[in-house]
Amino acid sequence: MIPHRAGAAGALALLLFTATACGGDAGSQDSGDGEMNIMMYQDSLAVVQENAVERFNQNNEATAAMNQVAPDGYEDKLRTVMGSGQAPDMFFNWGGGSIEPYVEQEMLLPLGATLQENPEMQDAFIPSILEAGKINDTQYGIPLRGTQPKMIFYNEKVFEEAGVEPPETWEDIQNLIDTFKEEGVTPFALGGATPWADLMWMEYLVARIGGHDVFQQIANGDSAGWKDPAILEAAQIIQDMVKNGAFGDSYASVSAADGSASALLADGQAAMHLMGSWEFSTQLADAPEFAKNDLGYVAFPAMPDGEGNAQAVVGNPTNYFSITDDGDTDAAVEFLKQTYSDEYVKDMVENGEVPTTTGAEEMLDEAPNPDFARFQYAMVRDAPTFQLSWDQALPRSVAEPMVTEIEKLFNQQVTPEEFVDNVAALQ
Known part of the structure; x- marks a missing residue:
């Protein structure tokens, strides 16, 4: 697998799909009991999102089910479910070209109003990282992983x-x-x-x-x-x-x-x-x-x-969560608040990621490689712009x-x- 991007596996995509967390079909908006469905890229770092789902379910009336898809089949599976009428409420992506077709088909929720209504969300992320989650100057992605x-x-x-x-x-x-x-x-x-x-x-x-x-x-x-x-x-x-x-x-x-x-x-x-x-x-x-x-x-x-x-x-500013326009948008927006909580950021650091939140620097002493983590963080924090890798942006x-x-x-x-x-x- 290419380290910075999931590849496509064509006809094998459906065979590589794996469900975890609460189970269910990766594409279903409703897994049978009113759960919000999150489609997630399956790798060792997904434990951070698994923990976030657990905290969310403990502290909210709404509940979330996270379904993971194997890396080689992720993009093909996402295209399949987005075109089937069974889109997830929220899904992992790379921003840029990975979501542009869904934006053009008006399948995603613009998040500008969400950021205005939740200014702490706007302020929680390094500006260049949040900016990279836009398509044609409209916000469609909220950072969920390291940079x-x-x-x-x-x-x-x-x-x-x-x-x-x-x-x-x-x-x-x-x-x-x-x-x-x-x-x-x-x-x-x-x-x-x-x-x-x-x-x-x-x-x-x-x-x-x-x-x-x-x-x-x-x-x-x-x-x-x-x-x-x-x-x-x-x-x-x-x-x-x-x-x-x-x-x-x-x-x-x-x-x-x-x-x-x-x-x-x-x-x-x-x-x-x-x-x-x-x-x-x-x-x-x-x-x-x-x-x-x-x-x-x-x-x-x-x-x-x-x-x-x-x-x-x-490079790769981060990975993003995007919300589908006709899913459980209220619960999905509430879940997004997990991505800049202290517990979430701490989990990221302990798993070797360099978070994209504005307050992460004080936690980097706990990183597996603090010096390199601080170098990366300063590099990204001070960047006026962060250009997404061309093969992902197009x-x-x-x-x-x-x-x-x-x-x-x-x-x-x-x-x-x-x-x-x-x-x-x-x-």
């Missing part, structure tokens, strides 16, 4: 042996590429066999060169945004990096999904790795001594003369061929100019 910004991880031992410091500027990046090539070390690990890893470079370069609004225009449905000069410049930089050996010679056959790219960093074969914050957990599981002693991390640097804010972040009909075009760009199968023309033609 996953993307950043540069580096091997401190490799840096020490080369006598260099972690990068603070784009010039530093260029100099480090040359230094590590001379040392016989691949400057950047890259899992090019899983092209969403390639995408991270395009996301940050465009954000730093042209600013947040460049991709936001595209995400809002205006394909003319692909013709912005920042897109072409980013594509040119990427191919220059490839030709200069920034990613080594075998990146196209290295996988990010199976941990191979991360292993290059841990083994000292690569010096740096642009990846989501889940890289820390990956290294802690696969190379615990490296993670504890030699794994460093820094934000992606500013670009010379770039128009983008150097503190802007790309509808699938655009996202999938876009990722293919980015893979072709990295593999030098198209020129930067051809790349721009190809993605601009996507509908």
Whole structure:
């Protein structure tokens, strides 16, 4: 499974569905005894939502039933139930393109009025995270999980042996590429066999060169945004990096999904790795001594003369709860208040997540890795914008061929100019 996104499993989706908590069909608005139905992504972190359901049921007249769906089948199952007339009252999602079709069909409850009526909910979350839960400036998602910004991880031992410091500027990046090539070390690990890893470079370069609004225009449905000069410049930089050996010679056959790219960093074969914050957990599981002693991390640097804010972040702001428009909306809104309660936030921290609530910082000392948790939290808290990963922000009909075009760009199968023309033609 791709760490930052559930994949689709087509016909297997229904077979992978698993019900937990109070049971029932994931799509039923009424599970038989008036329970509000919550459709949830099934993974180890869902225990936080399970505990929230238990507290909600103990303290409210309304009751909730949470039904979990296996990761590989989640998006297909959601599409099935949303189109069947048996939609859940509330469901887990990634925001952006994952819910845009339901917004267009007016199936979701706009939450602007809910935030106005409950100002403590509005104030409970980091503004850039709440903003990322909007579609066309209308709020449809309330944060339910931790944040996953993307950043540069580096091997401190490799840096020490080369006598260099972690990068603070784009010039530093260029100099480090040359230094590590001379040392016989691949400057950047890259899992090019899983092209969403390639995408991270395009996301940050465009954000730093042209600013947040460049991709936001595209995400809002205006394909003319692909013709912005920042897109072409980013594509040119990427191919220059490839030709200069920034990613080594075998990146196209290295996988990010199976941990191979991360292993290059841990083994000292690569010096740096642009990846989501889940890289820390990956290294802690696969190379615990490296993670504890030699794994460093820094934000992606500013670009010379770039128009983008150097503190802007790309990645996965969080996951969201959205409410269907014809379900038990009152109970669902009441349940949303769980997501910023002290008990909920404490559960998140203890399970290794970095919460997106404004008051979470004081709890981070209890995190499994307090220093990294505080770094992430400060990075997200101070970000003026948090751009959702492009493959999640766009509808699938655009996202999938876009990722293919980015893979072709990295593999030098198209020129930067051809790349721009190809993605601009996507509908």
